[in-house]
Amino acid sequence: MSAAAQREARRTEALDSFRVRGMPHRRFEHWRYSDLRAVLDAGQVAQAGTAKWNIEHLPEGVELFDLSVQDAPEWVMKTLGHVGNRRTMVEASLAFSEGGVALRVPKGKHIAEPIKLEIGGQGNLRWLIVLEQGASATVFEPHAHDAGYLRNVGVEITLAEGAELQHVRCAPLAPRSFTVELMALELAKHAKYYGHFANFGSRLSRTEAHIVLGGEGAEAHLSGVAVLGHEAHSDVTTHIEHAAGKTLSTQLFKHVAGGKSRAVYQGKITVRDGASGSDSRQTARALLMSPRAEADLKPELIIFNDDVKCAHGATVGDLDPESLFYLRSRGIPEKDARRLLINAFLEEAVDVIGNDTLKETIWHDIEAALPRAMEAAK
Amino acid sequence: MLEIKDLHVSVDGKKILKGLNLKVETGKVHAIMGPNGSGKSTLSYVLAGRDGYEVTGGSIVYNGEDLLKMKTEERAAKGIFLAMQYPVEIPGVTTMMFLKSALNAQKRARGEPELDAMGMLKLVRAKAKDLQVSEEMLKRALNVGFSGGEKKRLEILQMSLFEPKMAILDETDSGLDIDALKLVAEGVNTLRAPDRSMLVITHYQRLLDFIVPDRVHVLAGGQIVKEGGKELALELEEKGYADVVKVPA
Numbered sequence: 038m039s040a041a042a043q044r045e046a047r048r049t050e051a052l053d054s055f056r057v058r059g060m061p062h063r064r065f066e067h068w069r070y071s072d073l074r075a076v077l078d079a080g081q082v083a084q085a086g087t088a089k090w091n092i093e094h095l096p097e098g099v100e101l102f103d104l105s106v107q108d109a110p111e112w113v114m115k116t117l118g119h120v121g122n123r124r125t126m127v128e129a130s131l132a133f134s135e136g137g138v139a140l141r142v143p144k145g146k147h148i149a150e151p152i153k154l155e156i157g158g159q160g161n162l163r164w165l166i167v168l169e170q171g172a173s174a175t176v177f178e179p180h181a182h183d184a185g186y187l188r189n190v191g192v193e194i195t196l197a198e199g200a201e202l203q204h205v206r207c208a209p210l211a212p213r214s215f216t217v218e219l220m221a222l223e224l225a226k227h228a229k230y231y232g233h234f235a236n237f238g239s240r241l242s243r244t245e246a247h248i249v250l251g252g253e254g255a256e257a258h259l260s261g262v263a264v265l266g267h268e269a270h271s272d273v274t275t276h277i278e279h280a281a282g283k284t285l286s287t288q289l290f291k292h293v294a295g296g297k298s299r300a301v302y303q304g305k306i307t308v309r310d311g312a313s314g315s316d317s318r319q320t321a322r323a324l325l326m327s328p329r330a331e332a333d334l335k336p337e338l339i340i341f342n343d344d345v346k347c348a349h350g351a352t353v354g355d356l357d358p359e360s361l362f363y364l365r366s367r368g369i370p371e372k373d374a375r376r377l378l379i380n381a382f383l384e385e386a387v388d389v390i391g392n393d394t395l396k397e398t399i400w401h402d403i404e405a406a407l408p409r410a411m412e413a414a415k
Numbered sequence: 416m417l418e419i420k421d422l423h424v425s426v427d428g429k430k431i432l433k434g435l436n437l438k439v440e441t442g443k444v445h446a447i448m449g450p451n452g453s454g455k456s457t458l459s460y461v462l463a464g465r466d467g468y469e470v471t472g473g474s475i476v477y478n479g480e481d482l483l484k485m486k487t488e489e490r491a492a493k494g495i496f497l498a499m500q501y502p503v504e505i506p507g508v509t510t511m512m513f514l515k516s517a518l519n520a521q522k523r524a525r526g527e528p529e530l531d532a533m534g535m536l537k538l539v540r541a542k543a544k545d546l547q548v549s550e551e552m553l554k555r556a557l558n559v560g561f562s563g564g565e566k567k568r569l570e571i572l573q574m575s576l577f578e579p580k581m582a583i584l585d586e587t588d589s590g591l592d593i594d595a596l597k598l599v600a601e602g603v604n605t606l607r608a609p610d611r612s613m614l615v616i617t618h619y620q621r622l623l624d625f626i627v628p629d630r631v632h633v634l635a636g637g638q639i640v641k642e643g644g645k646e647l648a649l650e651l652e653e654k655g656y657a658d659v660v661k662v663p664a
Contacts (some may be wrong), residue, residue: 360503363502368492369489370520378505383507385506
């Protein structure tokens with residue numbers, strides 16, 4: 038069967054699967070805080086078309102394949118639609134997107150310059166990246182402000198032995214849009230993934246990552262910030278599976294919610310039988326800036342092995358009044374003191390971004406988003 | 416400099432200060448001594464403008480202005496400084512950045528030119544040396560992991576940088592060993608000036624051996640019950656509070 042025919046077959050399969058299961062809703066285990074069916078129906082997803090992607094400048098050494106060309110090479114075929122489980126919105130992005138982009142970094146190649154993958158417009162989209170053995174790269178994934186009504190992105194990432202990927206996803210303010218991005222990652226031996234998910238407010242935003250640490254010594258380090266105001270809804274859902282020994286995962290998410298916004302974090306960690314010597318840590322904290330803002334933080338651990346270390350913590354709170362008084366008593370006006378304390382709260386989750394330019398970009402977006410997040414509900 | 420008349424203050428509905436009168440002269444060091452629970456910390460917080468301290472009666476006039484009408488940050492810009500008993504730890508804000516933000520905020524409020532990073536660094540370095548505040552401390556998050564002595568030294572460093580007109584030192588001696596106490600007291604003494612008043616609040620007379628006050632006031636049951644010269648502190652130390660003051664019911 039030709040690649041094009043295989044893709045068509047896979048697309049039909051995805052379409053059937055999406056039709057049977059439909060839109061995720063509250064009674065889906067992982068969608069209890071973000072009821073997508075209540076705001077969107079399956080027909081809208083199907084008719085949304087294909088979202089846009091753009092890479093202005095491709096760093097030397099990175100291979101690119103445009104997924105709108107049906108006759109895909111073998112490395113694309115091995116990955117596209119095959120990484121991770123087949124969740125319903127993943128199937129939708131596969132069934133309804135006409136295009137997208139596939140990237141590959143060959144064995145041993147180190148790409149220093151970030152690959153800037155811009156995503157815009159409305160509709161479904163797929164992108165994938167394959168890092169071969171010992172390769173390393175940074176992907177910066179900024180989303181456009183005008184997200185359109187709906188965007189549903191399916192992402193696949195495979196990291197071969199010793200490969201290292203830094204991934205910074207930045208979703209700016211888009212108060213009218215529904216944005217869903219589901220990522221599936223597979224990490225081989227000693228591969229490392231550093232993911233940062235920043236969100237500055239959509240009508241409903243869902244960022245989901247399923248990570249399988251499949252090889253010994255593989256590591257996933259997730260961090261993220263959400264700075265939300267008005268009626269924004271941001272949902273970060275992660276599932277990290279420790280499937281091999283001595284695997285490590287860390288997660289650090291900090292959310293600031295003002296107005297009537299809602300910040301959701303669900304983090305599930307599964308430690309498989311064979312994952313002896315694994316270590317997982319997760320921290321999620323939320324700062325509520327208004328009595329009508331809400332945060333739901335839900336860490337979850339499923340462990341099938343005794344020889345592991347797992348630590349998790351989740352706290353929701355307000356700015357510390359003692360700290361606020363201290364700063365004000367030194368002459369810092371209340372508004373500035375609040376900003377200083379919010380920045381201090383977010384700092385450790387931004388500081389882990391490995392690339393200084395990207396770190397600054399995120400800080401810049403935080404500064405822009407803060408005034409909204411600091412408003413009380415209207 | 417500061418005149419407090421018949422001040423009544425409640426916290427969570429509980430009356431703490433019950434008609435306190437106090438006059439602080441320009442350029443003088445006044446000590447407030449009193450047993451636990453007499454309202455010493457409440458007085459310092461009311462002067463600095465902390466939320467949750469409800470003034471139900473009386474007045475505080477500071478340099479001819481109604482202090483109670485000013486916001487916390489406004490008081491700081493106008494020269495009120497409170498060295499706190501328990502300086503807060505703020506992770507994520509470096510000490511140096513905090514000092515710069517605070518000093519420039521005060522300067523901005525007074526319409527004075529702000530200091531740039533270089534100017535600030537020079538100024539802080541010069542002042543930090545005498546107080547044994549290291550460069551390393553300045554780079555760390557504010558008060559995080561500082562020892563008791565380091566925290567108090569940093570409070571005095573702030574006092575030296577902000578050059579307040581009215582400095583209030585709340586239990587500055589608490590948690591300090593004798594060497595740390597001497598260092599802090601020395602720092603305070605060098606800041607004594609004809610245009611700067613100080614209110615030294617303490618439970619023990621020990622601190623007043625090193626920071627010798629011009630006037631001593633005894634606070635008990637929410638009122639100033641006795642006043643005198645520096646010898647009053649010694650008397651209190653010898654006899655204890657119970658013998659010297661009759662606590663009003």
